[in-house]
Each structure stands twice: as structure tokens, then as C-alpha cells.
Amino acid sequence: MTEMPEVEILVRGLREHVVGRTIQTAEVLLPSAVRFPAVPEFIAQLAGCMVTSAERRAKYILLGLSDELLLGLHMMLWGTLRLAPAVEARPPHTLITWRLDRDEELRLIDQLGYARAALGTPEAVSQGLGLHLLGPEALDPGFDVAALARQIGRRRGVLKSLLLNQRVLAGLGNRDADESLWLAGLDPRRSAATLTEAELTRLHAGIREMLTEGIAQGGTQRDLLGRKGRARHRRHIFERTGLPCPRCGTAIAITRLGGRRTHYCPGCQQ
DNA sequence: CGCTACCTGGGT
């Protein structure tokens, strides 16, 4: 449930409620959730750090810390963050906690246990997580139709698979890729190289609308403080297999592309 | 590129 709009909502919550505060101690409940450094170093280096910034790059959360450190987090499929009073019972599947001042605790929670944290200098984290390999941000103001054309226009790969490739375009997840293609009226199985200028323009608009609306509605899941997002009802086709397409009434179909579930309308996505 | 691994719970 954690795609780019949900990550952006978490980052905004971190900016509002965590930046400026001090990490007293970190606790690692699932050692495999720490990618690097080794768990003892991870804990030792975090103690006493102040959180100075919160940024998002693709679906990574990047927390700037005092002492020139960067804490990189990835929620993977279902992970989330929650800020809660330290005395409040930790929810099941809490992987890592950061004890803050004022008796509060930041918690990384993930039922699947896939979510990950990494700590180091900005260079080490960038290198270790491959941040330098990421493509342009889908919501960067400079990411216009020409930029989209540059990234996918000449590639012969399957359109949807390219949209999910974070080295091609940073920010789209499976749900948002399906919904963006529906908004643009494009068949996800197309070869990207066959898109016309008009189709690229529609795709660009679809991607931007999907992501900006998702963020504007607070994402689909709960935020840092546990408040519910309202974006769930914006799904037109995702997980609506067999239901009528809101635009043309044809039954929504599902297939598998690059190993991922892919929903589309056979009637109005060409 | 296509496959597997990671890991738990909910759905069928």
C-alpha cells in the first residue's frame, strides 16, 4: 500500500513533526531490516543525532542527520512509519524504533518485513541504495512531455514495465502506473516506441494527475500520526477486475506484465 | 531481459 503519494505524505509528516528533534536511541527488532552498516554501528551512530531534514527521492525517504549522516528508508510493499508516545504498545511487526525527545518514538512498521533502513554519509547512502541511478522525478517541475519522450519514447520495451523502472522514471508504482495508463487511454502492453506525440502528452498528464491527486488526498493509508488518507476511492481500474470501466462500461481485464498484476480496460485503452 | 529471494497474513 505504499506508493509514491503515500511516501510523500510520510515525508511531509516527518518535516512537520520530526525534523529538529533528537534521536536518543535506536532499537532494531528485525536485524535484516538494516541494510548497512552492521546493526551495532547503526545503533551507535544514530544515538544523539538531530534530524535536520526530510526529503523524498523516488520512493526512498531520506532523513538528514547532524554529523553529516543520512538515514535512508524504504517502505517496500506495505511498510509505514508512525510517531507515537513511547509508552504506547508497539504494533506487531515493528521492525525498528527511534526514541525521540518528549517521550515519543518513531516506528518503522511492516507486516511483510521487507522495509529497509540504511545509514551512512550522504555519498555512502547514495551509492549503497543506487540513488544516483534513479531517473527523473515524475513530479519535478522540469519533467515535461519532452522529458518523458526522452526517457521512454525510443525504447522498445513494454510500456508499463518501463513506467515501473525507477531508472527510467522515478516515482510510479504498480497501482499508479495502471491508473495513469487508464487516464491516458493507453494499452499497458504497447511498445513504448510506438507512442505518438499526442499519446505521450496524454500519458504525461495522466501520470501527473494520478500522483498529484494522490498526494492532495493524503494517500490511501494512514499518515505519521495515524490519520486516514482519503485517496482510496480514486481507483478507476486497480483491483476492479470484471467491473465496468467508468469511462466506457467494458469489463476491466487483468493480465501480468513483467511479473506484475496489470489492470486495464480492453474497450478504451489502445 | 526474466527469474528468484525476501517474509507474513489474508483470501480462496
Next chain:
DNA sequence: ACCCAGGTAGCG
């Protein structure tokens, strides 16, 4: 008792 999950890394 299966099968599946909105992501990524790492393998051949």
C-alpha cells in the same frame, strides 16, 4: 494447502 501481495536487489 495453496496462492498472492502496490518493491527492489541480485543472479544468470
